[in-house]
Structures are given as C-alpha cells and as structure tokens.
Amino acid sequence: MASNRGLVYLGPHNVEVQTTDYPELSLGTRSCQHGVILKVVATNICGSDQHMVRGRTTAPSGLVLGHEITGQVVEAGQDVEFISVGDIVSVPFNIACGRCRNCKEGKTGICLHVNPARPGAAYGYVDMGGWVGGQAEYVMVPYADFNLLKFPDADQALEKIRDLTLLSDIFPTGFHGAVSAGVGPGSIVYIAGGGPVGLASAAGSQLLGAALVIVGDMIPERLAQARSFGCETVDLTQDATLAEQIDQIVGEPEVDSAVDCVGFEARGHGSESNVERPATVLNSLMEVTRAGGSIGIPGLYVTGDPGGVDENAKVGNLGIRIGLGWAKSHDFTTGQCPVMRYHRPLMQAILHEKTRPAEAVNVTVISLDEAPKGYKDFDKGAAKKYVIDPHGMVAV
Ligand SMILES: NC(=O)c1ccc[n+]([C@@H]2O[C@H](COP(=O)([O-])OP(=O)(O)OC[C@H]3O[C@@H](n4cnc5c(N)ncnc54)[C@H](O)[C@@H]3O)[C@@H](O)[C@H]2O)c1
Ligand SMILES: [Zn+2]
Ligand SMILES: [Zn+2]
Structure with missing residues (x-):
C-alpha cells in the first residue's frame, strides 16, 4: 500500500x-x-x-x-x-x-x-x-x-x-479582483492588501494595462515588494488618511477601481493599524472609488468567526456604509474566484x-x-x- x-x-x-x-x-x-x-x-x-x-x-x-x-x-x-x-x-x-x-x-x-x-x-x-x-x-x-x-x-x-x-x-483570484473592479487600459487602481493575493492582483492589473497600481498595507516588507515591480504604495500606519495618500500620488483622492485583498481580519488605519476593524477595507474602498467605479472583493468574509471582535462580527455582520456605495453607484463583486x-x-x-x-x-x-x-x-x-x-x- x-x-x-x-x-x-x-x-x-x-x-x-x-x-x-x-x-x-x-x-x-x-x-x-x-x-x-x-x-x-x-x-x-x-x-x-x-x-x-x-x-x-x-x-x-x-x-x-x-x-x-x-x-x-x-x-x-x-x-x-x-x-x-x-x-x-x-x-x-x-x-x-x-x-x-x-x-x-x-x-x-x-x-x-x-x-x-x-x-x-x-x-x-x-x-x-x-x-x-x-x-x-x-x-x-x-x-x-x-x-x-x-x-x-x-x-x-x-x-x-x-x-x-x-x-x-492566487493569480486567477487577484486577476478576477482586477477584472471585477473594471480594470483596463489606463485604469488607476487601488489594491488593499500587499499579501500574495494583493500582489497577484497588482500583477494582474498591470497585465490588463492599468496606468497606475497603488498597493496599501501596514507591513514595510510587503510594500517594498510591491514597489519592486512598479507599484506605488500607501502605508496605512501613517496619520494621513487613505484618501489623502491617494491624492498625493494621483492628484485627486479617488481611483477608478479598487480591490479588497484583505478580508475580514482587516485592521484599522493610522492609530488603529494594530486593531482589528473588519469593515475598514470595504468602507474605505467605497470612499476612494470614484462614482460609477467598481470594487472587486476577493478578500474573504465569513458567516462564523469564533474570534470576531464583537457579537455581530462573530456571525459575519459588519458595519458597512452601504448608503455611500449606493450613492456612488458602485458595483461589488464578492465570492470565491471561479478559477x-x-x-x-x-x-x-x-x-x-x-x-x-x-x-x-x-x-x-x-x-x-x-x-x-x-x-x-x-x-x-x-x-x-x-x-x-x-x-x-x-x-x-
Ligand atoms: N475569493 C477568493 O477566491 C480567494 C482566494 C484566495 C484568497 N482569498 C482571500 O484573500 C485575502 C488575502 O489573501 P493573502 O494570501 O494575500 O493573505 P494575507 O493575510 O497574506 O494578506 C492580507 C494583507 O492585508 C493587510 N492588511 C490588513 N488590514 C489592512 C487594511 N486595512 N488595508 C490594507 N491592507 C491591510 C495585512 O497586513 C496583510 O499583508 C484573504 O482573506 C484570503 O482568504 C480569497
Ligand atoms: Zn488560496
Ligand atoms: Zn457543479
């Protein structure tokens, strides 16, 4: 045997x-x-x-x-x-x-x-x-x-x-995140998360012809890795908000397309970057994505999380500001990538x-x-x- x-x-x-x-x-x-x-x-x-x-x-x-x-x-x-x-x-x-x-x-x-x-x-x-x-x-x-x-x-x-x-x-998943965020030739893209999925999504966005790919994370080595193949980066431990940092790079505080490559274990920004804030990425992506833009969400969200920050998070209920996304007519794509x-x-x-x-x-x-x-x-x-x-x- x-x-x-x-x-x-x-x-x-x-x-x-x-x-x-x-x-x-x-x-x-x-x-x-x-x-x-x-x-x-x-x-x-x-x-x-x-x-x-x-x-x-x-x-x-x-x-x-x-x-x-x-x-x-x-x-x-x-x-x-x-x-x-x-x-x-x-x-x-x-x-x-x-x-x-x-x-x-x-x-x-x-x-x-x-x-x-x-x-x-x-x-x-x-x-x-x-x-x-x-x-x-x-x-x-x-x-x-x-x-x-x-x-x-x-x-x-x-x-x-x-x-x-x-x-x-991860390559199809990151690519799917970019495709579902509407990335194409000349797009300005923000990718939340510089882990392997975020970096694969950045490489996928480049393959799709993006003009500018910005990767955000809190870990300096991961941001350096993103810069190594031509991405701009945003350090979310800084006091400047995500929108302010995007403004410094792009010349305006919004992007065409955004991809959540973080998921439910997201941490907050600035002084909260060591604290888990599960809805931070979703809410900040609605803030920085232009009206009419699309948001790809390969980052994983769950229906049961024994370590959730509160009773709501433990069953996958997050405080998402859907009114903002609705007002900006955002498209959202969630779920497993159909590889x-x-x-x-x-x-x-x-x-x-x-x-x-x-x-x-x-x-x-x-x-x-x-x-x-x-x-x-x-x-x-x-x-x-x-x-x-x-x-x-x-x-x-
Ligand atoms: N949808 C799918 O089919 C699919 C497939 C593969 C992976 N995933 C999911 O994609 C996510 C990323 O996977 P990974 O392997 O890159 O994981 P990872 O944990 O290595 O990367 C996540 C990164 O997000 C960073 N981060 C935390 N809070 C942040 C914030 N507010 N803003 C920006 N960055 C923040 C972390 O520092 C970390 O570097 C996971 O949730 C994973 O389960 C989904
Ligand atoms: Zn995987
Ligand atoms: Zn089947």
Missing part, C-alpha cells in the same frame, strides 16, 4: 506533518471514478489557510490542509476520458462538477453538487465539503476532465512551475512570458517538512508566497 504524508491542522497555531491516508477514488460513500490521484508537484500556503490556522474559523482538528495544488497524474478513474497518467495539471481550488446549473453558467466557485452543506467546495477547507487537502504527497481530485488544466508540455511546465503553481488560486474562467489564458500569458507573477509575489520554495515554519513566517507577515515541494521536483 502506498504511503502519504500531509500537513494537518490540530488547533489554533498548531499544524504538523503527519502520515495520512493514501487517497482513494472516493469520498465517504461517494464514488469518484471521474477523479484522478495526483502526485503533488507544488502546493502553496494561502492567506485563506491562515484564517483557519489562526483559529478564526470553525475548522475541525485533523483537517489535512491545502487547496492550491499542481500535480502529476499517477492514477485515473475509469470514467476519466481526456486526462492521462503522466499529465502535469493545475487544479482550480474550487471543486466543480461540471453538471449543475452554476457550473454550466461558469460559476464554478458555487457548484451545487460538491458540498451538501452549501454551494461551493474546496480541498482541505472548513465548510467546503470535506474534500482532503493537497499540502501532501498525494491527493485525489474529482471530476478530473472538467476541473483540470493540463499543461501542454511536462518539461516546460516543470521549468516554469514557480509561476504556473499560482494558477490554482476556471481565467486559468487557461493566464497560463498562456505565463508560457509566452507576458507576465511573471512568481516574481511579484516572491515565490519561495520549501519542503513539506518546512511547511509548519512556513505557516509561522507567513503569519508574521513575510513578503513571500510559500510553495511546498513535497517530492523535491522543483528545481532550486
């Missing part, structure tokens, strides 16, 4: 690499002959994982984490027709059946058939259907023909894996060297055994995107 090892969530601030079950083509009583088993080539640590590891969700102890997966097919179920053993594939973090109404409309982040509790599923994630995570040596991926993006050439894929590994989540909408064109942009997202987010490759330390350093605000290489397949 083949063996497996994976990164297991044990409780707040406690993850460990353990021996785990080798995957089967099933989930509980559900047969998954439409699935494949992947040898994991690269699997990334995400800010979404951190929400769980910080104890800010109802994630159960024993959950194998990991929803950002690139792998090589080692076994295909009998119903898989177009994916073969040996293929190197990118796995969208959303699990989608390809058969339901939402999948047929391209809304693969809210598939109706993969999570009995609610629309939408993901690997290794709380409330997301119980699918086993991929921060492991091996993982099972269902509905393989529909979900997987096969790279055209295995050798080339391994050569460019630092960029391609970002196709499972499949973007991963193929973004793959082509990477393969044809039109974009280098790995440089933007500072991809840093680590072994599976180094993953618990990676979680700690990422939590401290390292300006890095940690990519776990469980089999030593990524050239250093």
Whole structure:
C-alpha cells in the first residue's frame, strides 16, 4: 500500500506533518471514478489557510490542509476520458462538477453538487465539503476532465512551475479582483492588501494595462515588494488618511477601481493599524472609488468567526456604509474566484512570458517538512508566497 504524508491542522497555531491516508477514488460513500490521484508537484500556503490556522474559523482538528495544488497524474478513474497518467495539471481550488446549473453558467466557485452543506467546495477547507487537502504527497481530485488544466508540455511546465503553481488560486483570484473592479487600459487602481493575493492582483492589473497600481498595507516588507515591480504604495500606519495618500500620488483622492485583498481580519488605519476593524477595507474602498467605479472583493468574509471582535462580527455582520456605495453607484463583486474562467489564458500569458507573477509575489520554495515554519513566517507577515515541494521536483 502506498504511503502519504500531509500537513494537518490540530488547533489554533498548531499544524504538523503527519502520515495520512493514501487517497482513494472516493469520498465517504461517494464514488469518484471521474477523479484522478495526483502526485503533488507544488502546493502553496494561502492567506485563506491562515484564517483557519489562526483559529478564526470553525475548522475541525485533523483537517489535512491545502487547496492550491499542481500535480502529476499517477492514477485515473475509469470514467476519466481526456486526462492521462503522466499529465502535469493545475487544479482550480474550487471543486466543480461540471453538471449543475452554476457550473454550466461558469460559476464554478458555487457548484451545487460538491458540498451538501452549501454551494461551493474546496480541498482541505472548513465548510467546503470535506474534500482532503493537497499540502501532501498525494491527493485525489474529482471530476478530473472538467476541473483540470493540463499543461501542454511536462518539461516546460516543470521549468516554469514557480509561476504556473499560482494558477490554482492566487493569480486567477487577484486577476478576477482586477477584472471585477473594471480594470483596463489606463485604469488607476487601488489594491488593499500587499499579501500574495494583493500582489497577484497588482500583477494582474498591470497585465490588463492599468496606468497606475497603488498597493496599501501596514507591513514595510510587503510594500517594498510591491514597489519592486512598479507599484506605488500607501502605508496605512501613517496619520494621513487613505484618501489623502491617494491624492498625493494621483492628484485627486479617488481611483477608478479598487480591490479588497484583505478580508475580514482587516485592521484599522493610522492609530488603529494594530486593531482589528473588519469593515475598514470595504468602507474605505467605497470612499476612494470614484462614482460609477467598481470594487472587486476577493478578500474573504465569513458567516462564523469564533474570534470576531464583537457579537455581530462573530456571525459575519459588519458595519458597512452601504448608503455611500449606493450613492456612488458602485458595483461589488464578492465570492470565491471561479478559477476556471481565467486559468487557461493566464497560463498562456505565463508560457509566452507576458507576465511573471512568481516574481511579484516572491515565490519561495520549501519542503513539506518546512511547511509548519512556513505557516509561522507567513503569519508574521513575510513578503513571500510559500510553495511546498513535497517530492523535491522543483528545481532550486
Ligand atoms: N475569493 C477568493 O477566491 C480567494 C482566494 C484566495 C484568497 N482569498 C482571500 O484573500 C485575502 C488575502 O489573501 P493573502 O494570501 O494575500 O493573505 P494575507 O493575510 O497574506 O494578506 C492580507 C494583507 O492585508 C493587510 N492588511 C490588513 N488590514 C489592512 C487594511 N486595512 N488595508 C490594507 N491592507 C491591510 C495585512 O497586513 C496583510 O499583508 C484573504 O482573506 C484570503 O482568504 C480569497
Ligand atoms: Zn488560496
Ligand atoms: Zn457543479
């Protein structure tokens, strides 16, 4: 019997690499002959994982984490027709059946058939259907023909894996944030959050032709990382308000498009930059986005948060000034990124060297055994995107 090892969530601030079950083509009583088993080539640590590891969700102890997966097919179920053993594939973090109404409309982040509790599923994630995570040596991926993006050439894929590994989540997610904020040629964009999603959204905005991309955060290393590929930055620990700092850069206190790459653990601005203020980003984006502009919200908001700042926040009720957004006719786009909408064109942009997202987010490759330390350093605000290489397949 083949063996497996994976990164297991044990409780707040406690993850460990353990021996785990080798995957089967099933989930509980559900047969998954439409699935494949992947040898994991690269699997990334995400800010979404951190929400769980910080104890800010109802994630159960024993959950194998990991929803950002690139792998090589080692076994295909009998119903898989177009994916073969040996293929190197990118796995969208959303699990989608390809058969339901939402999948047929391209809304693969809210598939109706993969999570009995609610629309939408993901690997290794709380409330997301119980699918086993991929921060492991091996993982099972269902509905393989529909979900997987096969790279055209295995050798080339391994050569460019630092960029391609970002196709499972943050590059499409950041790009989706920019697209849904209406970014196009000549746009002036503000991106809240200089974590990997914010930096991927900045790189995505540049690919879309933005004239000016401004990234805001409180962590100096992350702001420096944003400047390293041509972004302007706003330091939210300063007393000057966000609008005032945007005014200094743009010449007016508003932008065309804004993207929330922070989510519900947002901190306040200025003297409150060490205090959690979950609605700060949403409210400040309404303030600085021009009337008629759009706001992309990939940052995660939850329906249950045991660590919420008050009783309202604990159930996801935030003090949002919707009257302001209404008065300015803002568009808002929330939810999981439907990765499949973007991963193929973004793959082509990477393969044809039109974009280098790995440089933007500072991809840093680590072994599976180094993953618990990676979680700690990422939590401290390292300006890095940690990519776990469980089999030593990524050239250093
Ligand atoms: N919608 C999706 O499909 C999707 C996919 C992936 C990640 N996400 C979410 O995107 C968010 C960002 O992910 P990440 O990996 O970059 O996480 P991260 O935690 O590394 O980055 C968040 C950054 O926001 C900064 N920040 C806090 N308060 C701020 C404020 N008021 N203004 C500006 N910056 C502020 C933090 O200092 C941090 O650098 C998370 O909520 C994650 O769950 C959503
Ligand atoms: Zn992710
Ligand atoms: Zn579906």
